[in-house]
Amino acid sequence: MKQPRRGTRGTPGPGFLMARTDEELVALSIRGDRDSFDQLILRWERPIYALAYRVLGREEEARDVVQETFLRAFRGIGNFRGQAKFSSWIYRIALNLCRDWIRRERRTPVSPTPEGVDVIELAAEQGPVESIEELVARHDMSRVVARAMERLPEEQRTAIILKEYHGMTFQEIADLQGCPLSTVKTRLYQGLSVLRRHLQEQGHHGSAGQGS
Amino acid sequence: MSSTIGCGNKQRLVEYLYREDSGGERADFERHLATCVRCTEELRGLEFVRQELAEWAPPPARVHFRLAPESAARRPLWRQPLWGLAAAATLLLAVGAAVANLDVRVGGGEIVIRTGWAAPTIAAKRPAAVVPLSTAAAREQEWQAALKDLETRLRTDFAKTSSAAAQPPASPGDVNGAALLREVRALISESEKRQDRQLALRLTDMVQDVEAQRRADLVRIEQNMGQLEGLTGAEAARQREMLNYLVRVSQRR
Numbered sequence: 001m002k003q004p005r006r007g008t009r010g011t012p013g014p015g016f017l018m019a020r021t022d023e024e025l026v027a028l029s030i031r032g033d034r035d036s037f038d039q040l041i042l043r044w045e046r047p048i049y050a051l052a053y054r055v056l057g058r059e060e061e062a063r064d065v066v067q068e069t070f071l072r073a074f075r076g077i078g079n080f081r082g083q084a085k086f087s088s089w090i091y092r093i094a095l096n097l098c099r100d101w102i103r104r105e106r107r108t109p110v111s112p113t114p115e116g117v118d119v120i121e122l123a124a125e126q127g128p129v130e131s132i133e134e135l136v137a138r139h140d141m142s143r144v145v146a147r148a149m150e151r152l153p154e155e156q157r158t159a160i161i162l163k164e165y166h167g168m169t170f171q172e173i174a175d176l177q178g179c180p181l182s183t184v185k186t187r188l189y190q191g192l193s194v195l196r197r198h199l200q201e202q203g204h205h206g207s208a209g210q211g212s
Numbered sequence: 213m214s215s216t217i218g219c220g221n222k223q224r225l226v227e228y229l230y231r232e233d234s235g236g237e238r239a240d241f242e243r244h245l246a247t248c249v250r251c252t253e254e255l256r257g258l259e260f261v262r263q264e265l266a267e268w269a270p271p272p273a274r275v276h277f278r279l280a281p282e283s284a285a286r287r288p289l290w291r292q293p294l295w296g297l298a299a300a301a302t303l304l305l306a307v308g309a310a311v312a313n314l315d316v317r318v319g320g321g322e323i324v325i326r327t328g329w330a331a332p333t334i335a336a337k338r339p340a341a342v343v344p345l346s347t348a349a350a351r352e353q354e355w356q357a358a359l360k361d362l363e364t365r366l367r368t369d370f371a372k373t374s375s376a377a378a379q380p381p382a383s384p385g386d387v388n389g390a391a392l393l394r395e396v397r398a399l400i401s402e403s404e405k406r407q408d409r410q411l412a413l414r415l416t417d418m419v420q421d422v423e424a425q426r427r428a429d430l431v432r433i434e435q436n437m438g439q440l441e442g443l444t445g446a447e448a449a450r451q452r453e454m455l456n457y458l459v460r461v462s463q464r465r
Binding site for chain 1: 261
């Protein structure tokens with residue numbers, strides 16, 4: 001599993017403040033050292049937020065998931081015996097919360113319009129041929145990918161997110177999702193194939209995708 | 213390996229894609245790829261998808277959850293420094309009394325409590341007939357003694373608090389003062405560390421926010437420029453068409 005960085009796009013983080021390993025911080029937290037638990041939060045809140053955001057597609061709910069995840073972790077850290085890595089444990093809590101939220105809402109996650117894009121202004125200015133979504137998507141590949149991901153079943157989407165953005169191994173994903181190794185590979189293959197078709201429909205083929 | 217043997221095995225393809233196969237398996241699959249156009253094309257397609265996935269970044273996270281710091285203000289009451297408690301109590305009493313203009317008088321078989329700046333005196337008179345004189349006198353003495361005692365204690369506490377807050381311990385031998393100083397220093401040190409962490413966090417956030425805003429601005433500028441170019445081109449074409457029409461009409465006449 002990837003060690004977290006401060007920031008999602010390579011922003012340097014205060015690594016100088018974090019010399020201790022997760023295991024050491026967990027041990028100190030169990031003994032009541034709140035600063036150590038704060039350091040664990042500081043270290044893992046952004047990866048957990050990124051995970052929740054990509055799974056749910058909503059900023060506010062993702063923040064709620066992060067808060068609830070660490071709250072549950074804090075309450076349960078006394079029972080954490082190190083049978084798994086702290087990161088795996090906390091990812092599992094977060095994924096369970098995401099799953100609960102999806103079941104509760106019973107709706108497909110949606111992605112908000114990217115910040116800085118005035119949709120009303122675009123609607124007023126754009127021609128009849130191209131929709132707002134198309135206009136935004138044309139300028140922001142991130143949106144295309146996000147919308148493609150929304151089409152995937154939750155299990156496939158989560159497997160891809162854990163693999164692509166959190167660097168987990170097939171086995172780690174299988175442990176988190178509670179399924180056999182082969183199922184993880186199948187989910188990844190099927191999910192990527194659906195994404196590929198969707199991107200092709202959107203006109204994003206890429207030079208490599210042409211079979212040339 | 214023939215081109216058909218590996219084609220149905222999508223799991224091998226995924227293992228190869230994510231480099232989670234062994235060296236031998238990888239070499240086998242590469243030999244298969246060398247002869248299988250279909251698998252090669254599919255692999256490139258999936259690699260392209262992975263490249264596109266890398267573009268998907270979540271918005272800047274505004275999450276800074278921390279456990280409530282165990283500051284002095286949130287310690288249990290029994291762990292608060294005594295001088296702090298005394299100062300707080302004294303201050304509270306003094307402010308309360310000043311605001312209410314509290315005036316308590318005991319004497320003559322009655323207790324008079326007066327509050328407010330211009331309020332009339334509210335006297336809680338107790339008829340002497342109800343309380344025996346000896347009992348009333350005894351109670352009066354008790355009240356006066358209690359009030360004096362309270363006043364003395366408050367004055368002492370307040371003087372101690374003021375001196376403790378105003379100056380460091382007078383001598384190294386002053387154990388209480390030294391302990392107090394050490395505690396204050398420890399609190400300051402802890403606070404500084406926490407502020408350092410917060411500062412680092414805020415700086416990181418600021419960098420991310422600026423970067424996100426920059427990217428959004430670029431998208432908008434690009435959109436606006438593209439539309440402006442389109443509009444300008446359409447307007448020029450319309451003008452040109454109109455000009456041509458006028459030229460044709462004028463030529464006919």
